[in-house]
Amino acid sequence: MKKSILLATTLFSSLAFGSDAEINQHLSALGMTNIEVQPAPIKGIKSVVSDQGIFYVSEDGNYILRGDLFEFxxxxxxxxxxxxxxxxxxxxxxxxxxxxAKNEKYVVTVFMDITCHYCHLLYSKKDEYNNLGITLRFLAFPRAGLDNQTARQMEAIWQAKDRNQALDAAENGDLPKNLMTPDIVAQHYALGRQYGVRGTPSIVTDSGEMIGGYLPPKELLAALQEAQ
Known part of the structure; x- marks a missing residue:
C-alpha cells in the first residue's frame, strides 16, 4: 500500500461541459488520447482513463484532478x-x-520488452519465481513505441500458435523472421501507458498494484507478502 497520496489539481479556465462526449472533446483538445469517461464513486465527479493516465473531472468541467483515488x-x-x-x-x-507456478500463491503481470536486459534477466529466472509460488504473466510493451522492428517482432511472438515457445525462442536469440503489424501489442502498449509505464519490466501484483521494475525472485516474494 502506498504510504502517501499526492494529487495535483489544475483549473480549467472557461471550460464548461457535462456530457461524456463533451468531456472527451475538451480533453482531446488538451492533448489527451484514447480517452474513456466513466462514472466515479464520488458524486459530481467523472473518472477519465487516457494514455496520459487517470484523471478525475468535475461534471461542470471546472476542475480536474490527476492522481490516485483512495477509499478508506x-x-x-x-x-x-x-x-x-x-x-x-x-x-x-x-x-x-x-x-x-505449480503451487501458486501469487500472480504478477509483467510489461516486458524483448530488447530489455532486466526483462531478459527476469525471464531467465522464471523457474525460480515459479518455485516460490509466483505465476508470471507477460504483456508486451515495446519501449520505443509501435513503429519499429521490435514491436513487429513482439507482435509475431504474441500471434504465434504457441506463444510460450515463441517467447522462449526469442529470449534465446531466435527472433521472429516474419514481422507483423502491432495489434495485440498495441492493446498491451496502450494499457501500459495508462498505467504510466515508462520502462520495463513493470510489474503489477494480483491486487492491481504497480510495484515497479525488476526484483529478484526472493525480493519479489517479500514485496508480495508485504503487500498482502
Missing amino acids: KNGELVNLSEKILFGKLNALSDQMIVYP
Whole structure:
C-alpha cells in the first residue's frame, strides 16, 4: 500500500461541459488520447482513463484532478484508480504469455520488452519465481513505441500458435523472421501507458498494484507478502 497520496489539481479556465462526449472533446483538445469517461464513486465527479493516465473531472468541467483515488474501507486505504486499470488488465488475460507456478500463491503481470536486459534477466529466472509460488504473466510493451522492428517482432511472438515457445525462442536469440503489424501489442502498449509505464519490466501484483521494475525472485516474494 502506498504510504502517501499526492494529487495535483489544475483549473480549467472557461471550460464548461457535462456530457461524456463533451468531456472527451475538451480533453482531446488538451492533448489527451484514447480517452474513456466513466462514472466515479464520488458524486459530481467523472473518472477519465487516457494514455496520459487517470484523471478525475468535475461534471461542470471546472476542475480536474490527476492522481490516485483512495477509499478508506475497513481501516485500510483501497486504491480505486488501480482497480479501474486492473479490470482492463485482466480483460487481456487470454492474450498473456503465462508461466504458471505449480503451487501458486501469487500472480504478477509483467510489461516486458524483448530488447530489455532486466526483462531478459527476469525471464531467465522464471523457474525460480515459479518455485516460490509466483505465476508470471507477460504483456508486451515495446519501449520505443509501435513503429519499429521490435514491436513487429513482439507482435509475431504474441500471434504465434504457441506463444510460450515463441517467447522462449526469442529470449534465446531466435527472433521472429516474419514481422507483423502491432495489434495485440498495441492493446498491451496502450494499457501500459495508462498505467504510466515508462520502462520495463513493470510489474503489477494480483491486487492491481504497480510495484515497479525488476526484483529478484526472493525480493519479489517479500514485496508480495508485504503487500498482502
